[in-house]
Amino acid sequence: MVRYLLSRCGQSLVLLFLVSLIGFMVLNLAPGGPLSQFALTPGMTKEALDRIAEQMGLNRPLPIQYLDWLWHLIRGDWGVSYRDGRPVLEVIGSHLFATLLLMGTATFFAVLIGASVGIKGALAQGSAFDTTTTVAAMIALSIPTFWFGLVAIYVFSLWLGWLPAGNMYTVGDGSVGDYARHLILPSMVLALVEVAVWSRYMRAATLEVISQDFVRTAKAKGLPPRRVVMKHIVGNALVPMITLAGLQLPTLLGGALVTETVFTWPGMGRLFLDSLGYNDYPVVMGLLMFSAILVLIGNLAADLLAASIDPRIRLD
Amino acid sequence: MIAADVTEPRSAPTRWWRSRSLRRFLRNRLALVGVAMIVTLTLACVLGPYLLPFDELYIDLRARFAPPGTGAHIFGTDPLGRDIAARLFQAGQISLLVGFSAMLMSTVFGTLVGVVAGYLGGRIGAALMRVVDAFLSFPSVFLLLSLAAFVSPSPLMITLIIAVTSWMEVARIVEANVRSLRERDFVLAAQMVGLTKRQIMFWELLPNVVGPITVAATLTVARAILLEAYISFLGYGIQPPLPSWGNMLNGAQQYLAQAPWLAIVPGVAIAMAVAGINFIGDGLRDALDARSDQR
Numbered sequence: 001m002v003r004y005l006l007s008r009c010g011q012s013l014v015l016l017f018l019v020s021l022i023g024f025m026v027l028n029l030a031p032g033g034p035l036s037q038f039a040l041t042p043g044m045t046k047e048a049l050d051r052i053a054e055q056m057g058l059n060r061p062l063p064i065q066y067l068d069w070l071w072h073l074i075r076g077d078w079g080v081s082y083r084d085g086r087p088v089l090e091v092i093g094s095h096l097f098a099t100l101l102l103m104g105t106a107t108f109f110a111v112l113i114g115a116s117v118g119i120k121g122a123l124a125q126g127s128a129f130d131t132t133t134t135v136a137a138m139i140a141l142s143i144p145t146f147w148f149g150l151v152a153i154y155v156f157s158l159w160l161g162w163l164p165a166g167n168m169y170t171v172g173d174g175s176v177g178d179y180a181r182h183l184i185l186p187s188m189v190l191a192l193v194e195v196a197v198w199s200r201y202m203r204a205a206t207l208e209v210i211s212q213d214f215v216r217t218a219k220a221k222g223l224p225p226r227r228v229v230m231k232h233i234v235g236n237a238l239v240p241m242i243t244l245a246g247l248q249l250p251t252l253l254g255g256a257l258v259t260e261t262v263f264t265w266p267g268m269g270r271l272f273l274d275s276l277g278y279n280d281y282p283v284v285m286g287l288l289m290f291s292a293i294l295v296l297i298g299n300l301a302a303d304l305l306a307a308s309i310d311p312r313i314r315l316d
Numbered sequence: 317m318i319a320a321d322v323t324e325p326r327s328a329p330t331r332w333w334r335s336r337s338l339r340r341f342l343r344n345r346l347a348l349v350g351v352a353m354i355v356t357l358t359l360a361c362v363l364g365p366y367l368l369p370f371d372e373l374y375i376d377l378r379a380r381f382a383p384p385g386t387g388a389h390i391f392g393t394d395p396l397g398r399d400i401a402a403r404l405f406q407a408g409q410i411s412l413l414v415g416f417s418a419m420l421m422s423t424v425f426g427t428l429v430g431v432v433a434g435y436l437g438g439r440i441g442a443a444l445m446r447v448v449d450a451f452l453s454f455p456s457v458f459l460l461l462s463l464a465a466f467v468s469p470s471p472l473m474i475t476l477i478i479a480v481t482s483w484m485e486v487a488r489i490v491e492a493n494v495r496s497l498r499e500r501d502f503v504l505a506a507q508m509v510g511l512t513k514r515q516i517m518f519w520e521l522l523p524n525v526v527g528p529i530t531v532a533a534t535l536t537v538a539r540a541i542l543l544e545a546y547i548s549f550l551g552y553g554i555q556p557p558l559p560s561w562g563n564m565l566n567g568a569q570q571y572l573a574q575a576p577w578l579a580i581v582p583g584v585a586i587a588m589a590v591a592g593i594n595f596i597g598d599g600l601r602d603a604l605d606a607r608s609d610q611r
Binding site: 029145151153250251257272284287288291295296 | 346446447449450451452453454455456457462465466467538542545546550552565568569572573576579580583586587590594598
């Protein structure tokens with residue numbers, strides 16, 4: 001176990017290095033690099049630009065600049081927002097809770113509904129329920145999240161008037177019930193695609209387990225079918241789902257970005273788009289790196305958890 | 317030219333229209349629905365502009381927010397009084413073209429990386445696949461938007477950056493397939509007769525992974541159309557007045573109460589296109605997967 005843990009952590013470190021390299025390349029892709037935002041200032045001269053470049057260390061060779069940037073990144077000095085001068089990490093931190101709340105709620109319902117649908121479909125392979133849910137999942141995967149959001153707002157807020165169309169809470173209220181009411185629409189919209197993914201994978205994993213010898217043995221021993229399903233089949237089919245949870249993180253974060261935009265949810269995605277609009281590159285780059293690091297940590301955690309539950313994983 | 321002599325005599329190629337895979341595909345009802353959806357959409361987008369009395373850029377301020385079915389405006393008009401049907405078809409040409417071209421670029425690049433990493437293996441293979449993993453660590457919408465904000469938003473650039481964020485799946489699939497074929501007898505034979513690495517990779521191995529590549533490429537078209545819609549909806553993709561399905565939805569939220577058709581019409585088109593391609597991709601996977609015969 002210790003060996004697996006070490007090699008898996010080492011792998012993550014290598015990935016982290018490559019991720020930072022890609023991030024730095026994106027940063028330098030801007031026409032004129034990070035200087036482009038100053039070039040637009042009225043009355044900016046070539047001399048002044050050169051002086052800023054020197055102050056920011058942008059006239060040094062690229063590898064040196066990269067190492068410098070990385071060093072700052074590692075020490076937690078991610079620069080300051082052009083918009084309000086606050087440190088980037090602080091800005092991201094103040095939006096983290098909203099995004100985690102949204103993603104957490106969506107994932108909870110997605111796993112609950114998706115896994116049940118997938119198991120039920122696999123146990124009755126080829127039935128009307130199985131066929132319908134399989135096709136429905138494929139259609140759900142084809143609908144852009146933001147469009148489903150627009151339709152949900154139209155139906156549930158504008159037409160029926162049941163739920164608020166946006167924001168995280170009503171100004172002046174902010175009770176738990178108020179938060180919950182605002183959370184329903186965005187989390188359901190974000191959960192839709194996830195339900196589809198989870199049901200598909202859960203169905204495949206269950207089918208895989210059903211055909212294994214130990215299931216036949218359990219049945220042959222005369223265990224009650226319910227016990228075979230719950231303990232032998234579902235228990236084993238759930239293990240790969242832990243890894244899937246990690247692998248789904250990038251999709252989930254991307255979906256959160258779009259959902260937050262449609263529902264004016266004050267999370268990281270909303271912050272990302274606002275910062276893009278203001279050319280606030282330190283925050284944009286910070287969020288890009290932060291989301292990738294979040295994904296790396298999520299994947300590492302998922303793999304280690306799966307390995308600690310299922311000893312077969314450590315062997316390869 | 318020993319190599320040429322060895323590679324020449326192949327068994328006569330099975331004619332594709334009589335192959336078992338095609339028969340399996342044609343038996344898949346969902347895949348046929350997908351084909352019908354895509355053919356209908358493509359025809360509508362190509363022929364539609366010639367059949368409609370409106371130009372997609374023609375502004376008629378007296379006819380703003382006309383609901384669907386008003387006069388000749390079958391899908392209604394937008395806040396500037398432009399005909400939505402005309403814009404939808406024009407946008408479809410662009411969205412489908414962007415999706416298809418992005419697929420071509422990412423498939424070529426992904427296949428290249430996958431074949432090289434899978435055949436060479438070792439350190440080079442491992443390094444290439446770690447780069448793939450690193451790209452996969454970024455939420456693609458985040459990476460796409462960062463790139464879109466930094467480059468000029470021409471349709472070609474948008475296509476290029478969608479390709480940059482979509483090649484990894486193909487690379488992974490090709491790498492896994494090539495790696496499993498690497499030790500097979502026909503590869504060993506090719507090595508023995510002295511074929512170069514390049515010949516083995518592209519003349520011996522590549523033809524054997526065409527199936528998985530086709531499936532992955534089909535699904536990449538669907539993904540590319542969705543990604544284009546996402547970034548154009550958010551205002552960083554195809555720029556107006558050039559219409560795309562994504563940017564037609566860009567202002568729709570503002571008028572949701574007043575003119576819901578602004579949001580519904582392009583959204584249905586996107587969902588139809590993506591679902592149709594996904595159905596085809598799924599059908600192809602079942603048809604080309606030899607194992608599905610035994611099920």
